[in-house]
Amino acid sequence: MSVLKRAAVVGLGGQAQEDHLPGLADCQFAGLVAVCDTDPDRAAAQAAAYAVPGFTDLKVLLDEARPDFVIAAVPHHAGREVIQACAAAGVHVMKEKPFATDPGEAAELAALCASAGIELMVTVQRRFHPIYTAALQLLEQIGTPYLVEGRYTFHCPDPAAGWRGRAELAGGGCLMDMGYHLIDLLFWYLGLPDRVLADTSARAAPGVDYDAEDTALVHLAYDSGLYGSLLISRSAGPKTERLTVTGPRGAVVVERGAVRWLDPAGALIESLTREPAWPAAAAAQIDCFCRVLDGQRPNPSGPSAHLAHAAFLAAAYASRATATTCDPKEFLA
Numbered sequence: 001m002s003v004l005k006r007a008a009v010v011g012l013g014g015q016a017q018e019d020h021l022p023g024l025a026d027c028q029f030a031g032l033v034a035v036c037d038t039d040p041d042r043a044a045a046q047a048a049a050y051a052v053p054g055f056t057d058l059k060v061l062l063d064e065a066r067p068d069f070v071i072a073a074v075p076h077h078a079g080r081e082v083i084q085a086c087a088a089a090g091v092h093v094m095k096e097k098p099f100a101t102d103p104g105e106a107a108e109l110a111a112l113c114a115s116a117g118i119e120l121m122v123t124v125q126r127r128f129h130p131i132y133t134a135a136l137q138l139l140e141q142i143g144t145p146y147l148v149e150g151r152y153t154f155h156c157p158d159p160a161a162g163w164r165g166r167a168e169l170a171g172g173g174c175l176m177d178m179g180y181h182l183i184d185l186l187f188w189y190l191g192l193p194d195r196v197l198a199d200t201s202a203r204a205a206p207g208v209d210y211d212a213e214d215t216a217l218v219h220l221a222y223d224s225g226l227y228g229s230l231l232i233s234r235s236a237g238p239k240t241e242r243l244t245v246t247g248p249r250g251a252v253v254v255e256r257g258a259v260r261w262l263d264p265a266g267a268l269i270e271s272l273t274r275e276p277a278w279p280a281a282a283a284a285q286i287d288c289f290c291r292v293l294d295g296q297r298p299n300p301s302g303p304s305a306h307l308a309h310a311a312f313l314a315a316a317y318a319s320r321a322t323a324t325t326c327d328p329k330e331f332l333a
């Protein structure tokens with residue numbers, strides 16, 4: 001890959017500034033050619049910081065800067081219009097999670113990408129982190145799993161702030177947002193559950209007006225007999241990210257930067273640590289996408305792989321609304 005691919009970043013908030021803009025500076029196969037944000041001050045600031053043209057209208061960017069691909073890091077409600085504009089221009093997309101906010105939108109966007117002939121890769125950066133890959137190998141040591149427990153929590157001081165506080169804009173709350181990563185790990189390691197029973201709340205800031213859940217608890221079960229739960233919260237500290245899978249020969253515990261295999265009594269059998277915990281996943285993801293575009297490797301995280309995530313989320317929200325158990329497979333569009 002001798003010629004750098006031309007990349008543009010759309011949506012210049014926290015995620016673009018923390019991961020994608022530095023990732024483009026560090027990666028091997030792409031270079032930044034333009035940035036876009038509907039907020040003109042943000043567009044101007046990042047254009048100046050990276051010495052590239054800045055735009056407030058994506059269609060103008062696509063026309064004038066002619067990128068090979070766009071990295072889309074916009075609020076969840078704006079994802080559809082960004083993908084539609086890129087598809088119309090034949091420009092590939094690296095899409096920040098979630099792929100879509102509901103199964104109907106996921107199916108529509110998957111069909112659009114296929115008919116436009118563009119690649120779309122959803123960013124789930126744990127798949128580019130060796131600790132999470134090592135966990136897959138350790139999982140083979142514990143026998144048939146019978147229990148799974150996930151916890152992803154941190155304390156955000158204002159759960160009502162911005163688009164994240166409103167379910168209509170965010171598509172959901174913490175379950176759809178940060179929970180997407182834990183759900184992706186669950187599918188990667190264990191597959192799509194057969195049943196979910198979920199409840200959520202938006203009560204961490206009493207008297208404050210917001211309706212996107214700050215806390216969610218999802219019980220899940222597989223026909224194999226495996227069951228467990230995921231607890232997600234953007235209001236309850238301390239910051240914790242952990243998935244534990246237990247079988248007859250012990251448990252695999254995967255956390256940020258470390259994985260452990262414990263015996264059935266909880267004593268350590270072996271562990272693996274990465275230091276620093278998160279050095280280069282953003283650049284690795286971008287380089288992987290460039291290899292996908294060059295036909296050198298299959299897309300690891302394309303639209304069809306993410307229909308299940310939309311179905312799981314829809315099943316969880318339907319379970320909350322009806323106080324009944326729901327089967328995610330029935331929500332696959």
Ligand SMILES: NC(=O)c1ccc[n+]([C@@H]2O[C@H](COP(=O)([O-])OP(=O)(O)OC[C@H]3O[C@@H](n4cnc5c(N)ncnc54)[C@H](O)[C@@H]3O)[C@@H](O)[C@H]2O)c1
Binds near residue numbers: 015036098
């Ligand atoms: N992978 C991760 O670990 C991770 C972490 C944080 C956020 N994210 C994801 O990244 C995305 C963005 O999150 P964020 O925290 O950066 O949000 P943010 O609110 O900080 O930034 C979003 C930016 O998009 C701009 N914007 C809104 N509509 C737009 C449009 N139509 N065109 C161009 N720009 C537009 C806003 O002005 C804002 O600057 C979300 O999908 C979120 O889930 C992923």
